[in-house]
Amino acid sequence: MSHTDNDSRGTANGLTSLAEAEFAPRTTxxxxxxSGLGPARAAEAVQRAARGWPTGDFSDYDPAVAASRAAFARIAGVPPERVAAGASVSVYAGLIAAGLPSGAxxxxxxxxxxxxxxxFAVRADLKLRTAPxxxxxxxxGPGTALVAVSSVQSADGRLADLDAIRTAAAAHGARTLVDATQSAGWLPLRAGDFDYVVCAGFKWLLAPRGVCFLAIGESAAAELxxxxxxxLAGEEPWESCYGPIAQLATSARRFDHSPAYLCYIGAAASLALIEETGVETIHAHNLALADRFTAGLAELGYQAVGTGGSAIVSVPGLGAAAEQLERAGIQVSARAGNLRASFHLYNSAQDVDRILDALPAPVH
Structure with a gap:
């Protein structure tokens, strides 16, 4: 493997110190x-809040939601007023699906x-069309009402050409929905370029499961x-507890779901860690590891999916090796027949070399 330059070594050393302080994986x-690993600071925050639960101390609950919303907004490059806080991608996708007219x-x-x-598939009156x-x-095309795509594909790590999709959608008057669950936290995000960006927080944002954000453009919000x-979607929540809400929030908070507070307490701490480290720094670190893995795969005789640029690297037809690697203390996943490895700020070059050493030889 090639040696890194001084700047890269400095960044790697800083992330190594961070990983040692915040994470304690039992495996490679x-x-x-x-699922992302939770930082120690997030686990401690959740435990502290849980200890307050029996005593009636709920003082951290609402501030944690506000802090999480604001942190995600900064990561996504939009004002916090354009971010809704919920629990899952499918619920927000369902909300958007419910707002489409029949035949769309x-x-x-x-x-x-x-x-x-x-x-979208379960609404039989919608026209669902798929494309590579x-x-x-x-x-x-001119008949497309909405294009919905993950920025990074879960099964194999391929990146969508979001710039081209945004340009084509604008030319035809189509709305855009981007699922950033597999990218936010390591891949720089410009959520303001799209009508809807939805993101579950339990992967690259290192939050507990039960945290999800929807960044929504002003014109899309007006129609949804x-x-x-x-x-909680009321402009004055404590005055909106009974009967129809007199005034919905003027911000994207009107699309909030009642939050899982303990999850958001963990999310506030995890998102702070992402911001302190910096998405650009994490991006460079993750891609360096992914490139090291891809190069090592080629030396072994394997061909990874795609052309690089992703923190997720998949090897077609090698999914069965995931069990063998798990027995060797290396945790990856098998998806759509692929062996899928993914690299984040707590990983190192030694982790990459360990999986390369443990992979079975290709069968020709």
Whole structure:
């Protein structure tokens, strides 16, 4: 393997110190694409809040939601007033699906994650059309009402050409929905370029499961009915507890779900860690490890999916090796027949070398 330069070594050393302070994986953990590891500071915050639960101390609850919303907004590059806080991608995709008129055409990528696709598929009166990821932009037409795509594909780590999709959608008057669950936290995000960006926080943002954000553009927000609005969606929540809400929040908070407070307490601490480290720093670190793994795979005789640029690296037809690697203390995943490894700020070059040493020889 090639040696890193001084700047890269300095960054790597800083992330190594951070990883040692915040994370304690029991295995060689290369599976953030399934679930991120929680930082120690987040676990401590949740435990502290849980200890306050029996005593009636709920003072951290609402501030944690506000802090999480603001942190995600900064990461996504939008004002916090444009961010709603919820619990899952499928609920927000379902809300957007429910707002479409009968007969509307929705374009999705072949094999995209079900939480994004299924809410549109179960509405029999919608026209759901699929296209290869590489052809998404050119498949958008004058009849397309919405194009929904994951920025990074869960099954294999391929990146969508979001710039091309945004340009084509604008040319045809189509709305855009991007699922950033597999990218936010390591891949720089410009959520303001799209009508909707949804992101579950339990992967690359290192939050507990039960945290999800929806960044929504102003014109899209004006058209989307807040069908799931509860009392917290009121402009004055404590005056919105009974009967119809007199005034919904003027911000994206009208699309909030009642939050899982303990999850958001953990999220506030995890998102602070992402911001302190910096998405650009994490991006460079993750891609360096992914490139090291891809190069090592080629030396062994394996071909990874895609052309690089992703923190997720998949090897077609090698999914069965995941069990063998697990027995060797290396945690990856098998998805769609692929062996999928994913790299984040707590991983190191030694982790990459360990999985390369443990892989079975290719069968020719």
């Amino acid at each position: 953990y290369l599976n953030t694409a399934s 055409e929705v374009l999705v990528a072949e094999g995209d994650f079900s939480s994004l696709v299924n809410p 990821l590489e052809r998404m932009a050119e498949e958008i 009915p807040p069908a799931f609005a509860g009392w």
